[in-house]
Amino acid sequence: MSTDRKARIATVSLAGCFGCHMAILDMDERLIDLMARVEFDRSPLNDLKRFTGRCDIGIVEGGCCNEENVHTLQEFRRNCDVLVALGQCAIMGGLPAMRNAIMHSDDPLRDCLDEAYLSSPYTRNLTNTVPNDPVLPLLLDRVYPCSEVVEIDLQIPGCAPSGDIIHDTLIALLDGKFRGFERTELRFD
Amino acid sequence: MDKPRILEIDPVTRVEGHGKVTVHLDRQGNVNEARLHIVEFRGFERFIQGRLLWEVPVIVQRLCGICPVSHHLCAAKAMDRIVGVDQLTPTAEKMRRLMHYGQVMQSHVLHFFHLSAPDILFGFGSPAEKRNVFEIIRQNPELGHRAVLMRKYGQEIIEATAGKKIHGTGAIPGGINRNLSTERRDQFLAQIDEMQDWALEALALARDYCLREKDFIAKFGGQPSNYMSLVRPGDGALDLYDGNLRMLDARGEAIFDQVDDSRYHEYLTEDVRRWSYMKFPYINSIGADDGWYRVGPLARMNTADLIDTPLAAKAHEDLHAAFDTPLIHGVLDNHWARMIEVVHCVEKIRELLNDPDLQGTDLVVKGERRHEGVGVIEAPRGNLIHHYKVDENDQVTFCNLIVSTTHNNEAMNRSIRDVANKHISGQEVITEGMMNHLEVAIRAYDPCLSCATHALGQMPLKVELFDSNDVLIDSALQSP
Secondary structure, three states: OOOOOOEEEEEEEOEOOOHHHHHHHOOOHHHHHHOOOEEEOOOOOOOOOOOOOOEEEEEEEOEEEEHHHHHHHHHHHHHEEEEEEEOHHHHHOOHHHHHHOOOOOOOHHHHHHHHHHHOOOOEEOOOOOOOOOOOOOOEEEEEEOHHHOOOOOEEEOOOOOOHHHHHHHHHHHHHOOOOOOOHHHOOOO | OOOOEEEEEOOOOOOEOOEEEEEEEOOOOOEEEEEEEEOOEEOHHHHOOOOEHHHHHHHHHHHOOOOHHHHHHHHHHHHHHHOOOOOOOHHHHHHHHHHHHHHHHHHHHHHHHHHHHHHHHHOOOOOHHHOOHHHHHHHOHHHHHHHHHHHHHHHHHHHHHHOOOOOOOOEEOOEEOOOOOHHHHHHHHHHHHHHHHHHHHHHHHHHHHHHHOHHHHHOOOOOOOEEEEEEOOOOOEEOOOOOEEEEEOOOOOEEEEEEOHHHHHHHEEEEOOOOOOOOEEEEOOOOOOOOOEEOOHHHHHHHOOEOOOHHHHHHHHHHHHOOOOOOOOOOOHHHHHHHHHHHHHHHHHHHHHOOHHHHOOOOEOOOOOOOEEEEEEEEOOEEEEEEEEEOOOOEEEEEEEEOHHHHOHHHHHHHHHHHHHHHOOOOOOOOHHHHHHHHHHHHHOOOEHHHHOOEEOOOOOOOEEEOOOOOEEEEOOOOO
16 A cells, blocks of 8 residues: 555444444554554544545444445445455354344244334333334345455454454555464454 | 425434434424434344353343443343342452443543544534544644543453453353452552543543533533432442432432332333334333433432542532532533543542452352343443343343433433524524534433444434425435
């Protein structure tokens, strides 16, 4: 990557818990140092809600659980040279994907909605329907990892990945020296 | 204006998780409706069924990466009851408390400096590209650096007690799986004076802001409401880890008080509305229309009779002395309350670090199995309720969660309606800065949209505009 201008990084959280974004902040003082080399394009950490230009690196937390996730992910693919899946949800669906496989259920999504909105004993539901306003994006039948929706260039493992591995990977990418992970870094927890 | 419009903020930024806001304007540009939507859904209550009880504290925290410790501990507290344990060993309870104070500290610092301070320091209507923590680091490196190091301190306390900064494994049903080494203890003690100084300076910053803007804050998205939190049995002191439920009305009179937390469902019900995946809890004795309430730092400053650490106690009295009403209602006064709690957490961390029980080796107790357990904790954002039933095979058969942000759902919607009426209604041109006012009101609650989507998914913040017939007339994004 060119060294005479700051690299542009965009980040987003799709169907994730925001823990990977917290892990980005866990770079601590190194994040301050990193600011000399990078600037953030759209990210939930600032108020840029749309891409302002092409980005060198896109970082995606979370997989896809609804149609908006899919559109956002595709937009990231179009606008970023290197697209990084950060953490287990982006890589393989993670906790949200537990709704894909509910034992003895023919329709796991329906069962989840019923449990939350219709059958809970401590809930009042006058219309006896699940939330269905057009403003709510349509849910996908399953939760999909990012790599099943767009091409992903790099996956950073962990739930959540440590600030260390995020920092080292970003620096290696910026220096054009990324050579993959150590065996000990390839783990969930 | 010739036609009704819908303005949108999508996503809401500088909050944890994903939400959107819609503002519905009529032909004259007056606001008919303004709503905060949670647009993702997870289905946790269903897919946790069948999992083993010991897995729950580890799995459930993955609803939320900002306050995983709250969910981790809340689930562990519920599972304590299921494994028949009403009293932990001193080491277990104190390790859990240390973990919790570390997390409340880091979460509050994160919220104040990384997320909300840009609005306070640069102005609600300042250019969008400036409103972020990186600009604070550029303009005020000293302050930015402290924010980073205070959050780091809290995160390292979590790491030392839970094993990892995010999604740890420390608490187990009936206790804890580690104690604190004297090496780690001494490392933390070496920095505690500095943390206390910085916490007091952060408190001064929030307090000065709230006093300087007192008239503005009184009219910004706030209205008197009921408030709920846990309080310590007996003296009604602030207790973030454990206690009984107290609900006060806007005048400070008890609606219910010192209620055992396992009976929460006799007092609260959640209402379902079609336009958000987040439910709307209400107080049963008042009903769904008027029975809304608020939780969080300001709620706790209102419900607590006292604080049991000296510096925070003084700050608590100072806060109440600044207002001539029995309770304090300004949404933005949450920032002041939040920084009082940071001071309280630092004081508690010091107290615990000096307690030799943290090096104890009696970590877990067992009791007679039960089939149902409720855990309640005061998470950074407010009261958090976990309720499980577990069968004889140790498998979960029922789960109900009420997260802090859900408790605040109605209040947040009322706040943005109020702000939309005052700052957007009847305006010829609606600027990005005006729209940011709505986000400022939402941010004051420090909502965790990740937690709130446990029902399904994600919460981007988007504003929509509807006419009086509830037809979406237009949607505008808050950013260009």
